[in-house]
Amino acid sequence: MGKKTRTIQQITWFLWFVVLFVWACIATASEAASSVANPGCLENCGDVLVPYPFGIEDLKCAKNESFLLVCNSSTNPPKLYIGGKTLVYKISVENSTATIGIDAAFRCYNETGLKWRFDQKITMSNWPLTFSNSRNKFTSLGCDNLGLMNDANGGFGGGCFSLCGYNESGPPDDGSCSGVGCCQTPIPKHIKTLNITVDKLSSINMTDNSKSNISCIYAFLTDPTLFNMSTIDLHIDPSIDDREGPSGYACGNIGTLCSYSDNGRGYRCSCQEGYMGNPYLPQGCQDINECEDPSTYPCEGTCKNTPGNYTCICPLVMRGDGKVACHGVRLIIIVTVLGAILSFVMSILLIFILYKRRRKEKNFTKHGGLVLQNQRVRIFKEEELIKATNNYGHLLGQGGFGSVYRGVLANDTHIAVKKPRGLDKTDLNQQFQHEICIISQVNHKNVVKLLGLCLHTDIPLLVNEFISNGTLFEHIHKTKSNFLRSWKNCLRIAEETASALNYLHSSADPPIIHRDVKSSNILLDDHHTAKVSDFGASVLIPIGQNGLDIAVQGTLGYLDPEYLTTGNLTAKSDVYSFGVLLVELLTGQNPCTFTRFGERSNLIQYFISSLQNKNLFQILNVEAIDRTEREQILEVAKLVMNCLNGCGEKRTNNDGSGRGSC
Known part of the structure; x- marks a missing residue:
C-alpha cells in the first residue's frame, strides 16, 4: 500500500x-x-x-x-x-x-x-x-x-x-x-x-x-x-x-435566554447581551460592567452601567451619542465663559451689597439713629426683624398708617412689628417720627410698650411688645367672649382704659391726645388687662394750650361731633370717644354698623333714649349679679351721658371719683 x-x-x-x-x-x-x-x-x-x-x-x-x-x-x-x-x-x-x-x-x-x-x-x-x-x-x-x-x-x-x-x-x-x-x-x-x-x-x-x-x-x-x-x-x-416542563428548565434566574435548539427538540440557555457567565447556574449570568472596560466599550462622557448595557452621557453643553462621539463646545471653553460670567455676577453683587449698605447707613442717619442709639431705646437691624417675623409672614392686623406683624426674637421675646405701607414715603416718614416722638414719652402699665426701632429701612419700623389676647373689638364682636358678660370684668377694662387716657392727658409732658380711641385699639393680654395702642394719629398739646386746630382724623362712629364740625381738637375729644367705647362695651353693639328693625341706627341716641326711658337693662350685654352691681351700672351709664355731651366743656366727671376720667 x-x-x-x-x-x-x-x-x-x-x-x-x-x-x-x-x-x-x-x-x-x-x-x-x-x-x-x-x-x-x-x-x-x-x-x-x-x-x-x-x-x-x-x-x-x-x-x-x-x-x-x-x-x-x-x-x-x-x-x-x-x-x-x-x-x-x-x-x-x-x-x-x-x-x-x-x-x-x-x-x-x-x-x-x-x-x-x-x-x-x-x-x-x-x-x-x-x-x-x-x-x-x-x-x-x-x-x-x-x-x-x-x-x-x-x-x-x-x-x-x-x-x-x-x-x-x-x-x-x-x-x-x-x-x-x-x-x-x-x-x-x-x-x-x-x-x-x-x-x-x-x-x-x-x-x-x-x-x-x-x-x-x-x-x-x-x-x-x-x-x-x-x-x-x-x-x-x-x-x-x-419535556421536563417550566419547573425543570435549566436556565438561571438573571440575564438568561431560553431558545429552541436548531437541531430539533429541546432548548438552549445562553446569556443575554451585556451579561456573562454560566446561564445554567441558579443565579444565572452576571452583568458586565462596561464602564470598567473603556477599550471595549468606549465612552466620551459620563459612563453609567445599567443591567445588560451602559449609558454614556456627553459632557455639559455637548451633544451626540457618547458611545460614538460627542459634539459641541469643549470643557475648557465652558469653564472660561462660566468664569467670565461668574466674575461679572460677583462684581454686580458686590456693587449691590455696597450700595445697600450705604443706603442703610444713610437711612440710619436720616432717621436720627446717631442720637437714638445713645438712648435707652433699642436699635434693631433689618435682618434681625426679617428673621424674627419669618419675612413678615404673620400678619396681626392693620391700623393707622401700617400693618402689624408678629415675631419672636432670638431670646424668645415675642414682638409686634409695625411696618408702614401704602402711603407716600415722605408722609410715612413724618408720621413715623411723629409717633416716635409721642410713644417714646409714654410709660404706663396700660399703654403698649415700645421695645425698639429699626432705622436702617427707608421708613423706620416700630417694635412693640406683643399683646397675646387680641383686641377688645374681637372679643366683643367676633368671639363674643363670655368674660365680658361679667360686669366686674367690663368695669375693670373701662377703668384701665380710663387710667391710660388720664395719664396721656394729665401726666405726660407735654400732654398727648390719642385722637383714635376705639375698641380695635385696645389690646388685651393673657390676663385680660387693657393696653392702649396705635399712636399713629396722636398729637402733642403745646404748653399753655388746651387744643389744636388740626385736620379731622379718626374713626367715624367714635369721632367727637364738635371736633368733626369745628376742627378744634382737645382732650375732650378723647373723652367723647371713650364714652362711645363704654356704650359698645355695655351693649355689645358696634357703633359703626348698629342696626335696629333692619335699618341702620345711631347707637348713641338709642343708648341715651333707653336710659331716659328706664329700660337700659333691656339693651345691655352685661349681667348684674346683685343690686350693688345694678346701681354701679346705672351710675356708669350716667357718666357715659356726660362723656357723650355734644358740648366739650360739659364733658366732666359729676361724681368726683375720677372713674372714667371724663
Whole structure:
C-alpha cells in the first residue's frame, strides 16, 4: 500500500467527536474568567473545565444524573468520563462544545479477506446530548467503501460510498472528501441513536506490493471544517429535552435566554447581551460592567452601567451619542465663559451689597439713629426683624398708617412689628417720627410698650411688645367672649382704659391726645388687662394750650361731633370717644354698623333714649349679679351721658371719683 493507506491504518480505535450543549445566557469572554461550576464543586478534571449543568461525581454539582461526569484521577493526566466509559476531552464554554471519544465502525482486510470487523452502535438516550446535524456529516473513508447509518427506531436510513480511481489506493493528497476514497453525507435533526455499518462494494483486488499489508475501511461522524487525515471529530448537541416542563428548565434566574435548539427538540440557555457567565447556574449570568472596560466599550462622557448595557452621557453643553462621539463646545471653553460670567455676577453683587449698605447707613442717619442709639431705646437691624417675623409672614392686623406683624426674637421675646405701607414715603416718614416722638414719652402699665426701632429701612419700623389676647373689638364682636358678660370684668377694662387716657392727658409732658380711641385699639393680654395702642394719629398739646386746630382724623362712629364740625381738637375729644367705647362695651353693639328693625341706627341716641326711658337693662350685654352691681351700672351709664355731651366743656366727671376720667 501507499503512504496514505499506511497512515489510515494508524488511526486509533477511538475517534473523537465534539458535543454541542446548551450553556449560559451570554457566552463568556473567557472560560476561566469566573466560576462556572456550582459553589463547592470541582471545576476541573485534569485540563478539562467542567461547567454547570455538568458536574463531577457529586449529584448536587449537576443538574441531574444525566449530567453527572466521573473523573479518574488515578491516571496521568486524570481522565473525564460520561456514561461511565465515554471519554470527555474538552468542554468549551466559549464555543458551547464538548469533545468526547467513541469507537468507529470499520472493517479491515488482508490478502485472504476480512480479518477484523466492528459495527458501531452509538446511543445517547440517557445523556443530555443530541447529534448536531449542523456541525457533523456522516463520513466513509476507504476504497470501494459503502458506509451505512440508521437510528435504533428505524426512523431514517442513509449512507454513501467511496471509490478509488485506477491505481489509487486511498483519498487524494489534497485531503478533500469528494467521493474518491472518501465520501460524506448530512445527518437528520434530533437523533440520539446511530447505528453505523461499513462494507466492501467488491471483492479485494490487491496489488502485488500490498499483499503483505492490511487494508481498512471506516465510517464515522465528523466536522467537515476540522476533518483531515490526522484529526476526525464528531459533533453532538446537548439540547436539553423540554419535556421536563417550566419547573425543570435549566436556565438561571438573571440575564438568561431560553431558545429552541436548531437541531430539533429541546432548548438552549445562553446569556443575554451585556451579561456573562454560566446561564445554567441558579443565579444565572452576571452583568458586565462596561464602564470598567473603556477599550471595549468606549465612552466620551459620563459612563453609567445599567443591567445588560451602559449609558454614556456627553459632557455639559455637548451633544451626540457618547458611545460614538460627542459634539459641541469643549470643557475648557465652558469653564472660561462660566468664569467670565461668574466674575461679572460677583462684581454686580458686590456693587449691590455696597450700595445697600450705604443706603442703610444713610437711612440710619436720616432717621436720627446717631442720637437714638445713645438712648435707652433699642436699635434693631433689618435682618434681625426679617428673621424674627419669618419675612413678615404673620400678619396681626392693620391700623393707622401700617400693618402689624408678629415675631419672636432670638431670646424668645415675642414682638409686634409695625411696618408702614401704602402711603407716600415722605408722609410715612413724618408720621413715623411723629409717633416716635409721642410713644417714646409714654410709660404706663396700660399703654403698649415700645421695645425698639429699626432705622436702617427707608421708613423706620416700630417694635412693640406683643399683646397675646387680641383686641377688645374681637372679643366683643367676633368671639363674643363670655368674660365680658361679667360686669366686674367690663368695669375693670373701662377703668384701665380710663387710667391710660388720664395719664396721656394729665401726666405726660407735654400732654398727648390719642385722637383714635376705639375698641380695635385696645389690646388685651393673657390676663385680660387693657393696653392702649396705635399712636399713629396722636398729637402733642403745646404748653399753655388746651387744643389744636388740626385736620379731622379718626374713626367715624367714635369721632367727637364738635371736633368733626369745628376742627378744634382737645382732650375732650378723647373723652367723647371713650364714652362711645363704654356704650359698645355695655351693649355689645358696634357703633359703626348698629342696626335696629333692619335699618341702620345711631347707637348713641338709642343708648341715651333707653336710659331716659328706664329700660337700659333691656339693651345691655352685661349681667348684674346683685343690686350693688345694678346701681354701679346705672351710675356708669350716667357718666357715659356726660362723656357723650355734644358740648366739650360739659364733658366732666359729676361724681368726683375720677372713674372714667371724663
